Amino acid sequence: MFSKILVANRGEIALRIIRACKELGINTVAVFSKEDENSLPVHFADEAICIGPREPTKSYLNIPQIVSAAEVAGAEAIHPGYGFLAENEQFAEICRSSGINFIGPPHEVIKKLGNKVEARNILSKVGIPVIPGSKEVIKDKAEAKRAASHIGYPLVLKASLGGGGRGMRVVKEEKNLDLMFDLAQQEAKASFGEADLYIEKYLSKARHIEFQILADEYGNVFHFGERNCSIQRRYQKLIEESPSLALDGSLRKKMGDVAVKVAKILDYKGAGTVEFLLNDNRDFYFIEMNTRLQVEHPVTEMVTGKDLVKDQIRIAAGEELLYSQKDIKIQGFSMECRINAEDPDKNFTSSPGKITTFHLPGGPGVRVDTHIFNGCHVSPSYDSLLAKLITWGEDRNEAIVRMKRALEEFVIEGVKTTIPFHQMIIEDEHFIRGAFYIDFVEEKLRKKAGLEGKQ
Numbered sequence: 001m002f003s004k005i006l007v008a009n010r011g012e013i014a015l016r017i018i019r020a021c022k023e024l025g026i027n028t029v030a031v032f033s034k035e036d037e038n039s040l041p042v043h044f045a046d047e048a049i050c051i052g053p054r055e056p057t058k059s060y061l062n063i064p065q066i067v068s069a070a071e072v073a074g075a076e077a078i079h080p081g082y083g084f085l086a087e088n089e090q091f092a093e094i095c096r097s098s099g100i101n102f103i104g105p106p107h108e109v110i111k112k113l114g115n116k117v118e119a120r121n122i123l124s125k126v127g128i129p130v131i132p133g134s135k136e137v138i139k140d141k142a143e144a145k146r147a148a149s150h151i152g153y154p155l156v157l158k159a160s161l162g163g164g165g166r167g168m169r170v171v172k173e174e175k176n177l178d179l180m181f182d183l184a185q186q187e188a189k190a191s192f193g194e195a196d197l198y199i200e201k202y203l204s205k206a207r208h209i210e211f212q213i214l215a216d217e218y219g220n221v222f223h224f225g226e227r228n229c230s231i232q233r234r235y236q237k238l239i240e241e242s243p244s245l246a247l248d249g250s251l252r253k254k255m256g257d258v259a260v261k262v263a264k265i266l267d268y269k270g271a272g273t274v275e276f277l278l279n280d281n282r283d284f285y286f287i288e289m290n291t292r293l294q295v296e297h298p299v300t301e302m303v304t305g306k307d308l309v310k311d312q313i314r315i316a317a318g319e320e321l322l323y324s325q326k327d328i329k330i331q332g333f334s335m336e337c338r339i340n341a342e343d344p345d346k347n348f349t350s351s352p353g354k355i356t357t358f359h360l361p362g363g364p365g366v367r368v369d370t371h372i373f374n375g376c377h378v379s380p381s382y383d384s385l386l387a388k389l390i391t392w393g394e395d396r397n398e399a400i401v402r403m404k405r406a407l408e409e410f411v412i413e414g415v416k417t418t419i420p421f422h423q424m425i426i427e428d429e430h431f432i433r434g435a436f437y438i439d440f441v442e443e444k445l446r447k448k449a450g451l452e453g454k455q
């Protein structure tokens with residue numbers, strides 16, 4: 001096992017990793033920008049090293065600074081968390097060449113899965129169902145129109161090196177293709193440094209179902225059940241839950257087996273998530289595989305009793321997972337609300353500022369992963385996530401009731417938050433019945449704004 005790990009991230013995920021390391025008896029090194037000098041990860045880590053000013057490109061995305069900090073501190077491994085450098089193949093390779101363990105899959109695997117077109121083609125050749133779409137990168141509008149004529153509308157444009165909903169645009173009619181193509185390319189270029197796109201058929205009334213997997217160096221690959229992540233806005237997940245009402249035991253096993261097969265085909269190591277779209281006919285299609293820890297991993301931890309972060313570290317240290325697939329059982333029901341510093345009444349615009357009042361919810365079945373505290377400053381320079389509110393219940397109804405209570409108890413003043421938005425969603429009769437899809441939030445917001453039926 002490692003004796004010291006550097007945490008190359010900030011906020012709640014940095015704190016989550018530090019906690020896991022403490023329980024494993026591992027010393028931690030926090031890196032921080034000057035703006036995060038008074039943050040909780042800096043306070044609770046064993047050591048802390050400033051790596052630059054607040055701009056992410058000069059701090060949390062500064063590979064030379066982070067690797068130098070690890071070398072100076074004598075860290076044997078680097079945990080990237082999620083976001084920033086978590087899926088950066090260059091960073092993973094530099095860590096390896098510097099003699100530092102990267103807590104994640106090999107850089108070759110990150111590269112392969114980072115190219116969405118290549119990953120789709122590899123998996124479709126071995127019988128993994130993928131959504132109908134282009135087999136090559138689409139370079140310009142002429143190519144896009146030719147591909148669209150074969151695929152058919154509606155369709156979705158996606159960044160070939162993308163993820164997290166960036167560089168994605170739905171095109172419902174041919175007349176909108178040119179504009180959406182330009183917008184998707186611009187966002188792809190800004191987010192990933194490459195403007196290349198590919199096209200997939202757009203599946204309306206589909207559910208976003210993902211399977212958590214862990215894979216060690218000894219050939220063990222296990223899945224930990226599914227998460228339903230269909231409550232989204234602009235492809236950003238807002239509420240996640242496990243298990244999904246849309247799956248029965250047979251379909252869960254079938255999809256879980258495919259998720260494990262995907263990981264084995266790619267010779268995957270570490271924690272990862274295989275993502276699918278599921279339609280009303282119970283047909284499912286591979287979307288992508290995320291090569292990192294997910295924001296919503298606590299939902300799976302709550303229903304399986306497993307600590308995914310500790311197991312992720314154990315795998316990176318060369319240890320074998322000492323359980324089998326049959327040992328992983330889903331108990332009860334869990335859901336997570338992402339609490340962001342955003343104003344739902346102003347198109348979810350960012351709401352930075354100083355937190356003047358802060359009160360955490362509690363009670364049975366409630367977990368909060370957060371890095372904020374009374375008096376802390378919410379920076380406009382970073383992701384707007386303030387906290388992850390997770391509840392568990394014997395069944396879905398109890399998890400919802402506890403979420404309602406917890407949202408009422410959760411007090412954050414000084415900045416606007418998405419708490420009122422979450423309260424609106426979990427009160428909705430369709431949500432309560434489990435009758436929701438990936439376009440559910442957009443439709444609900446359109447109705448609220450009186451735009452139903454308008455494009």
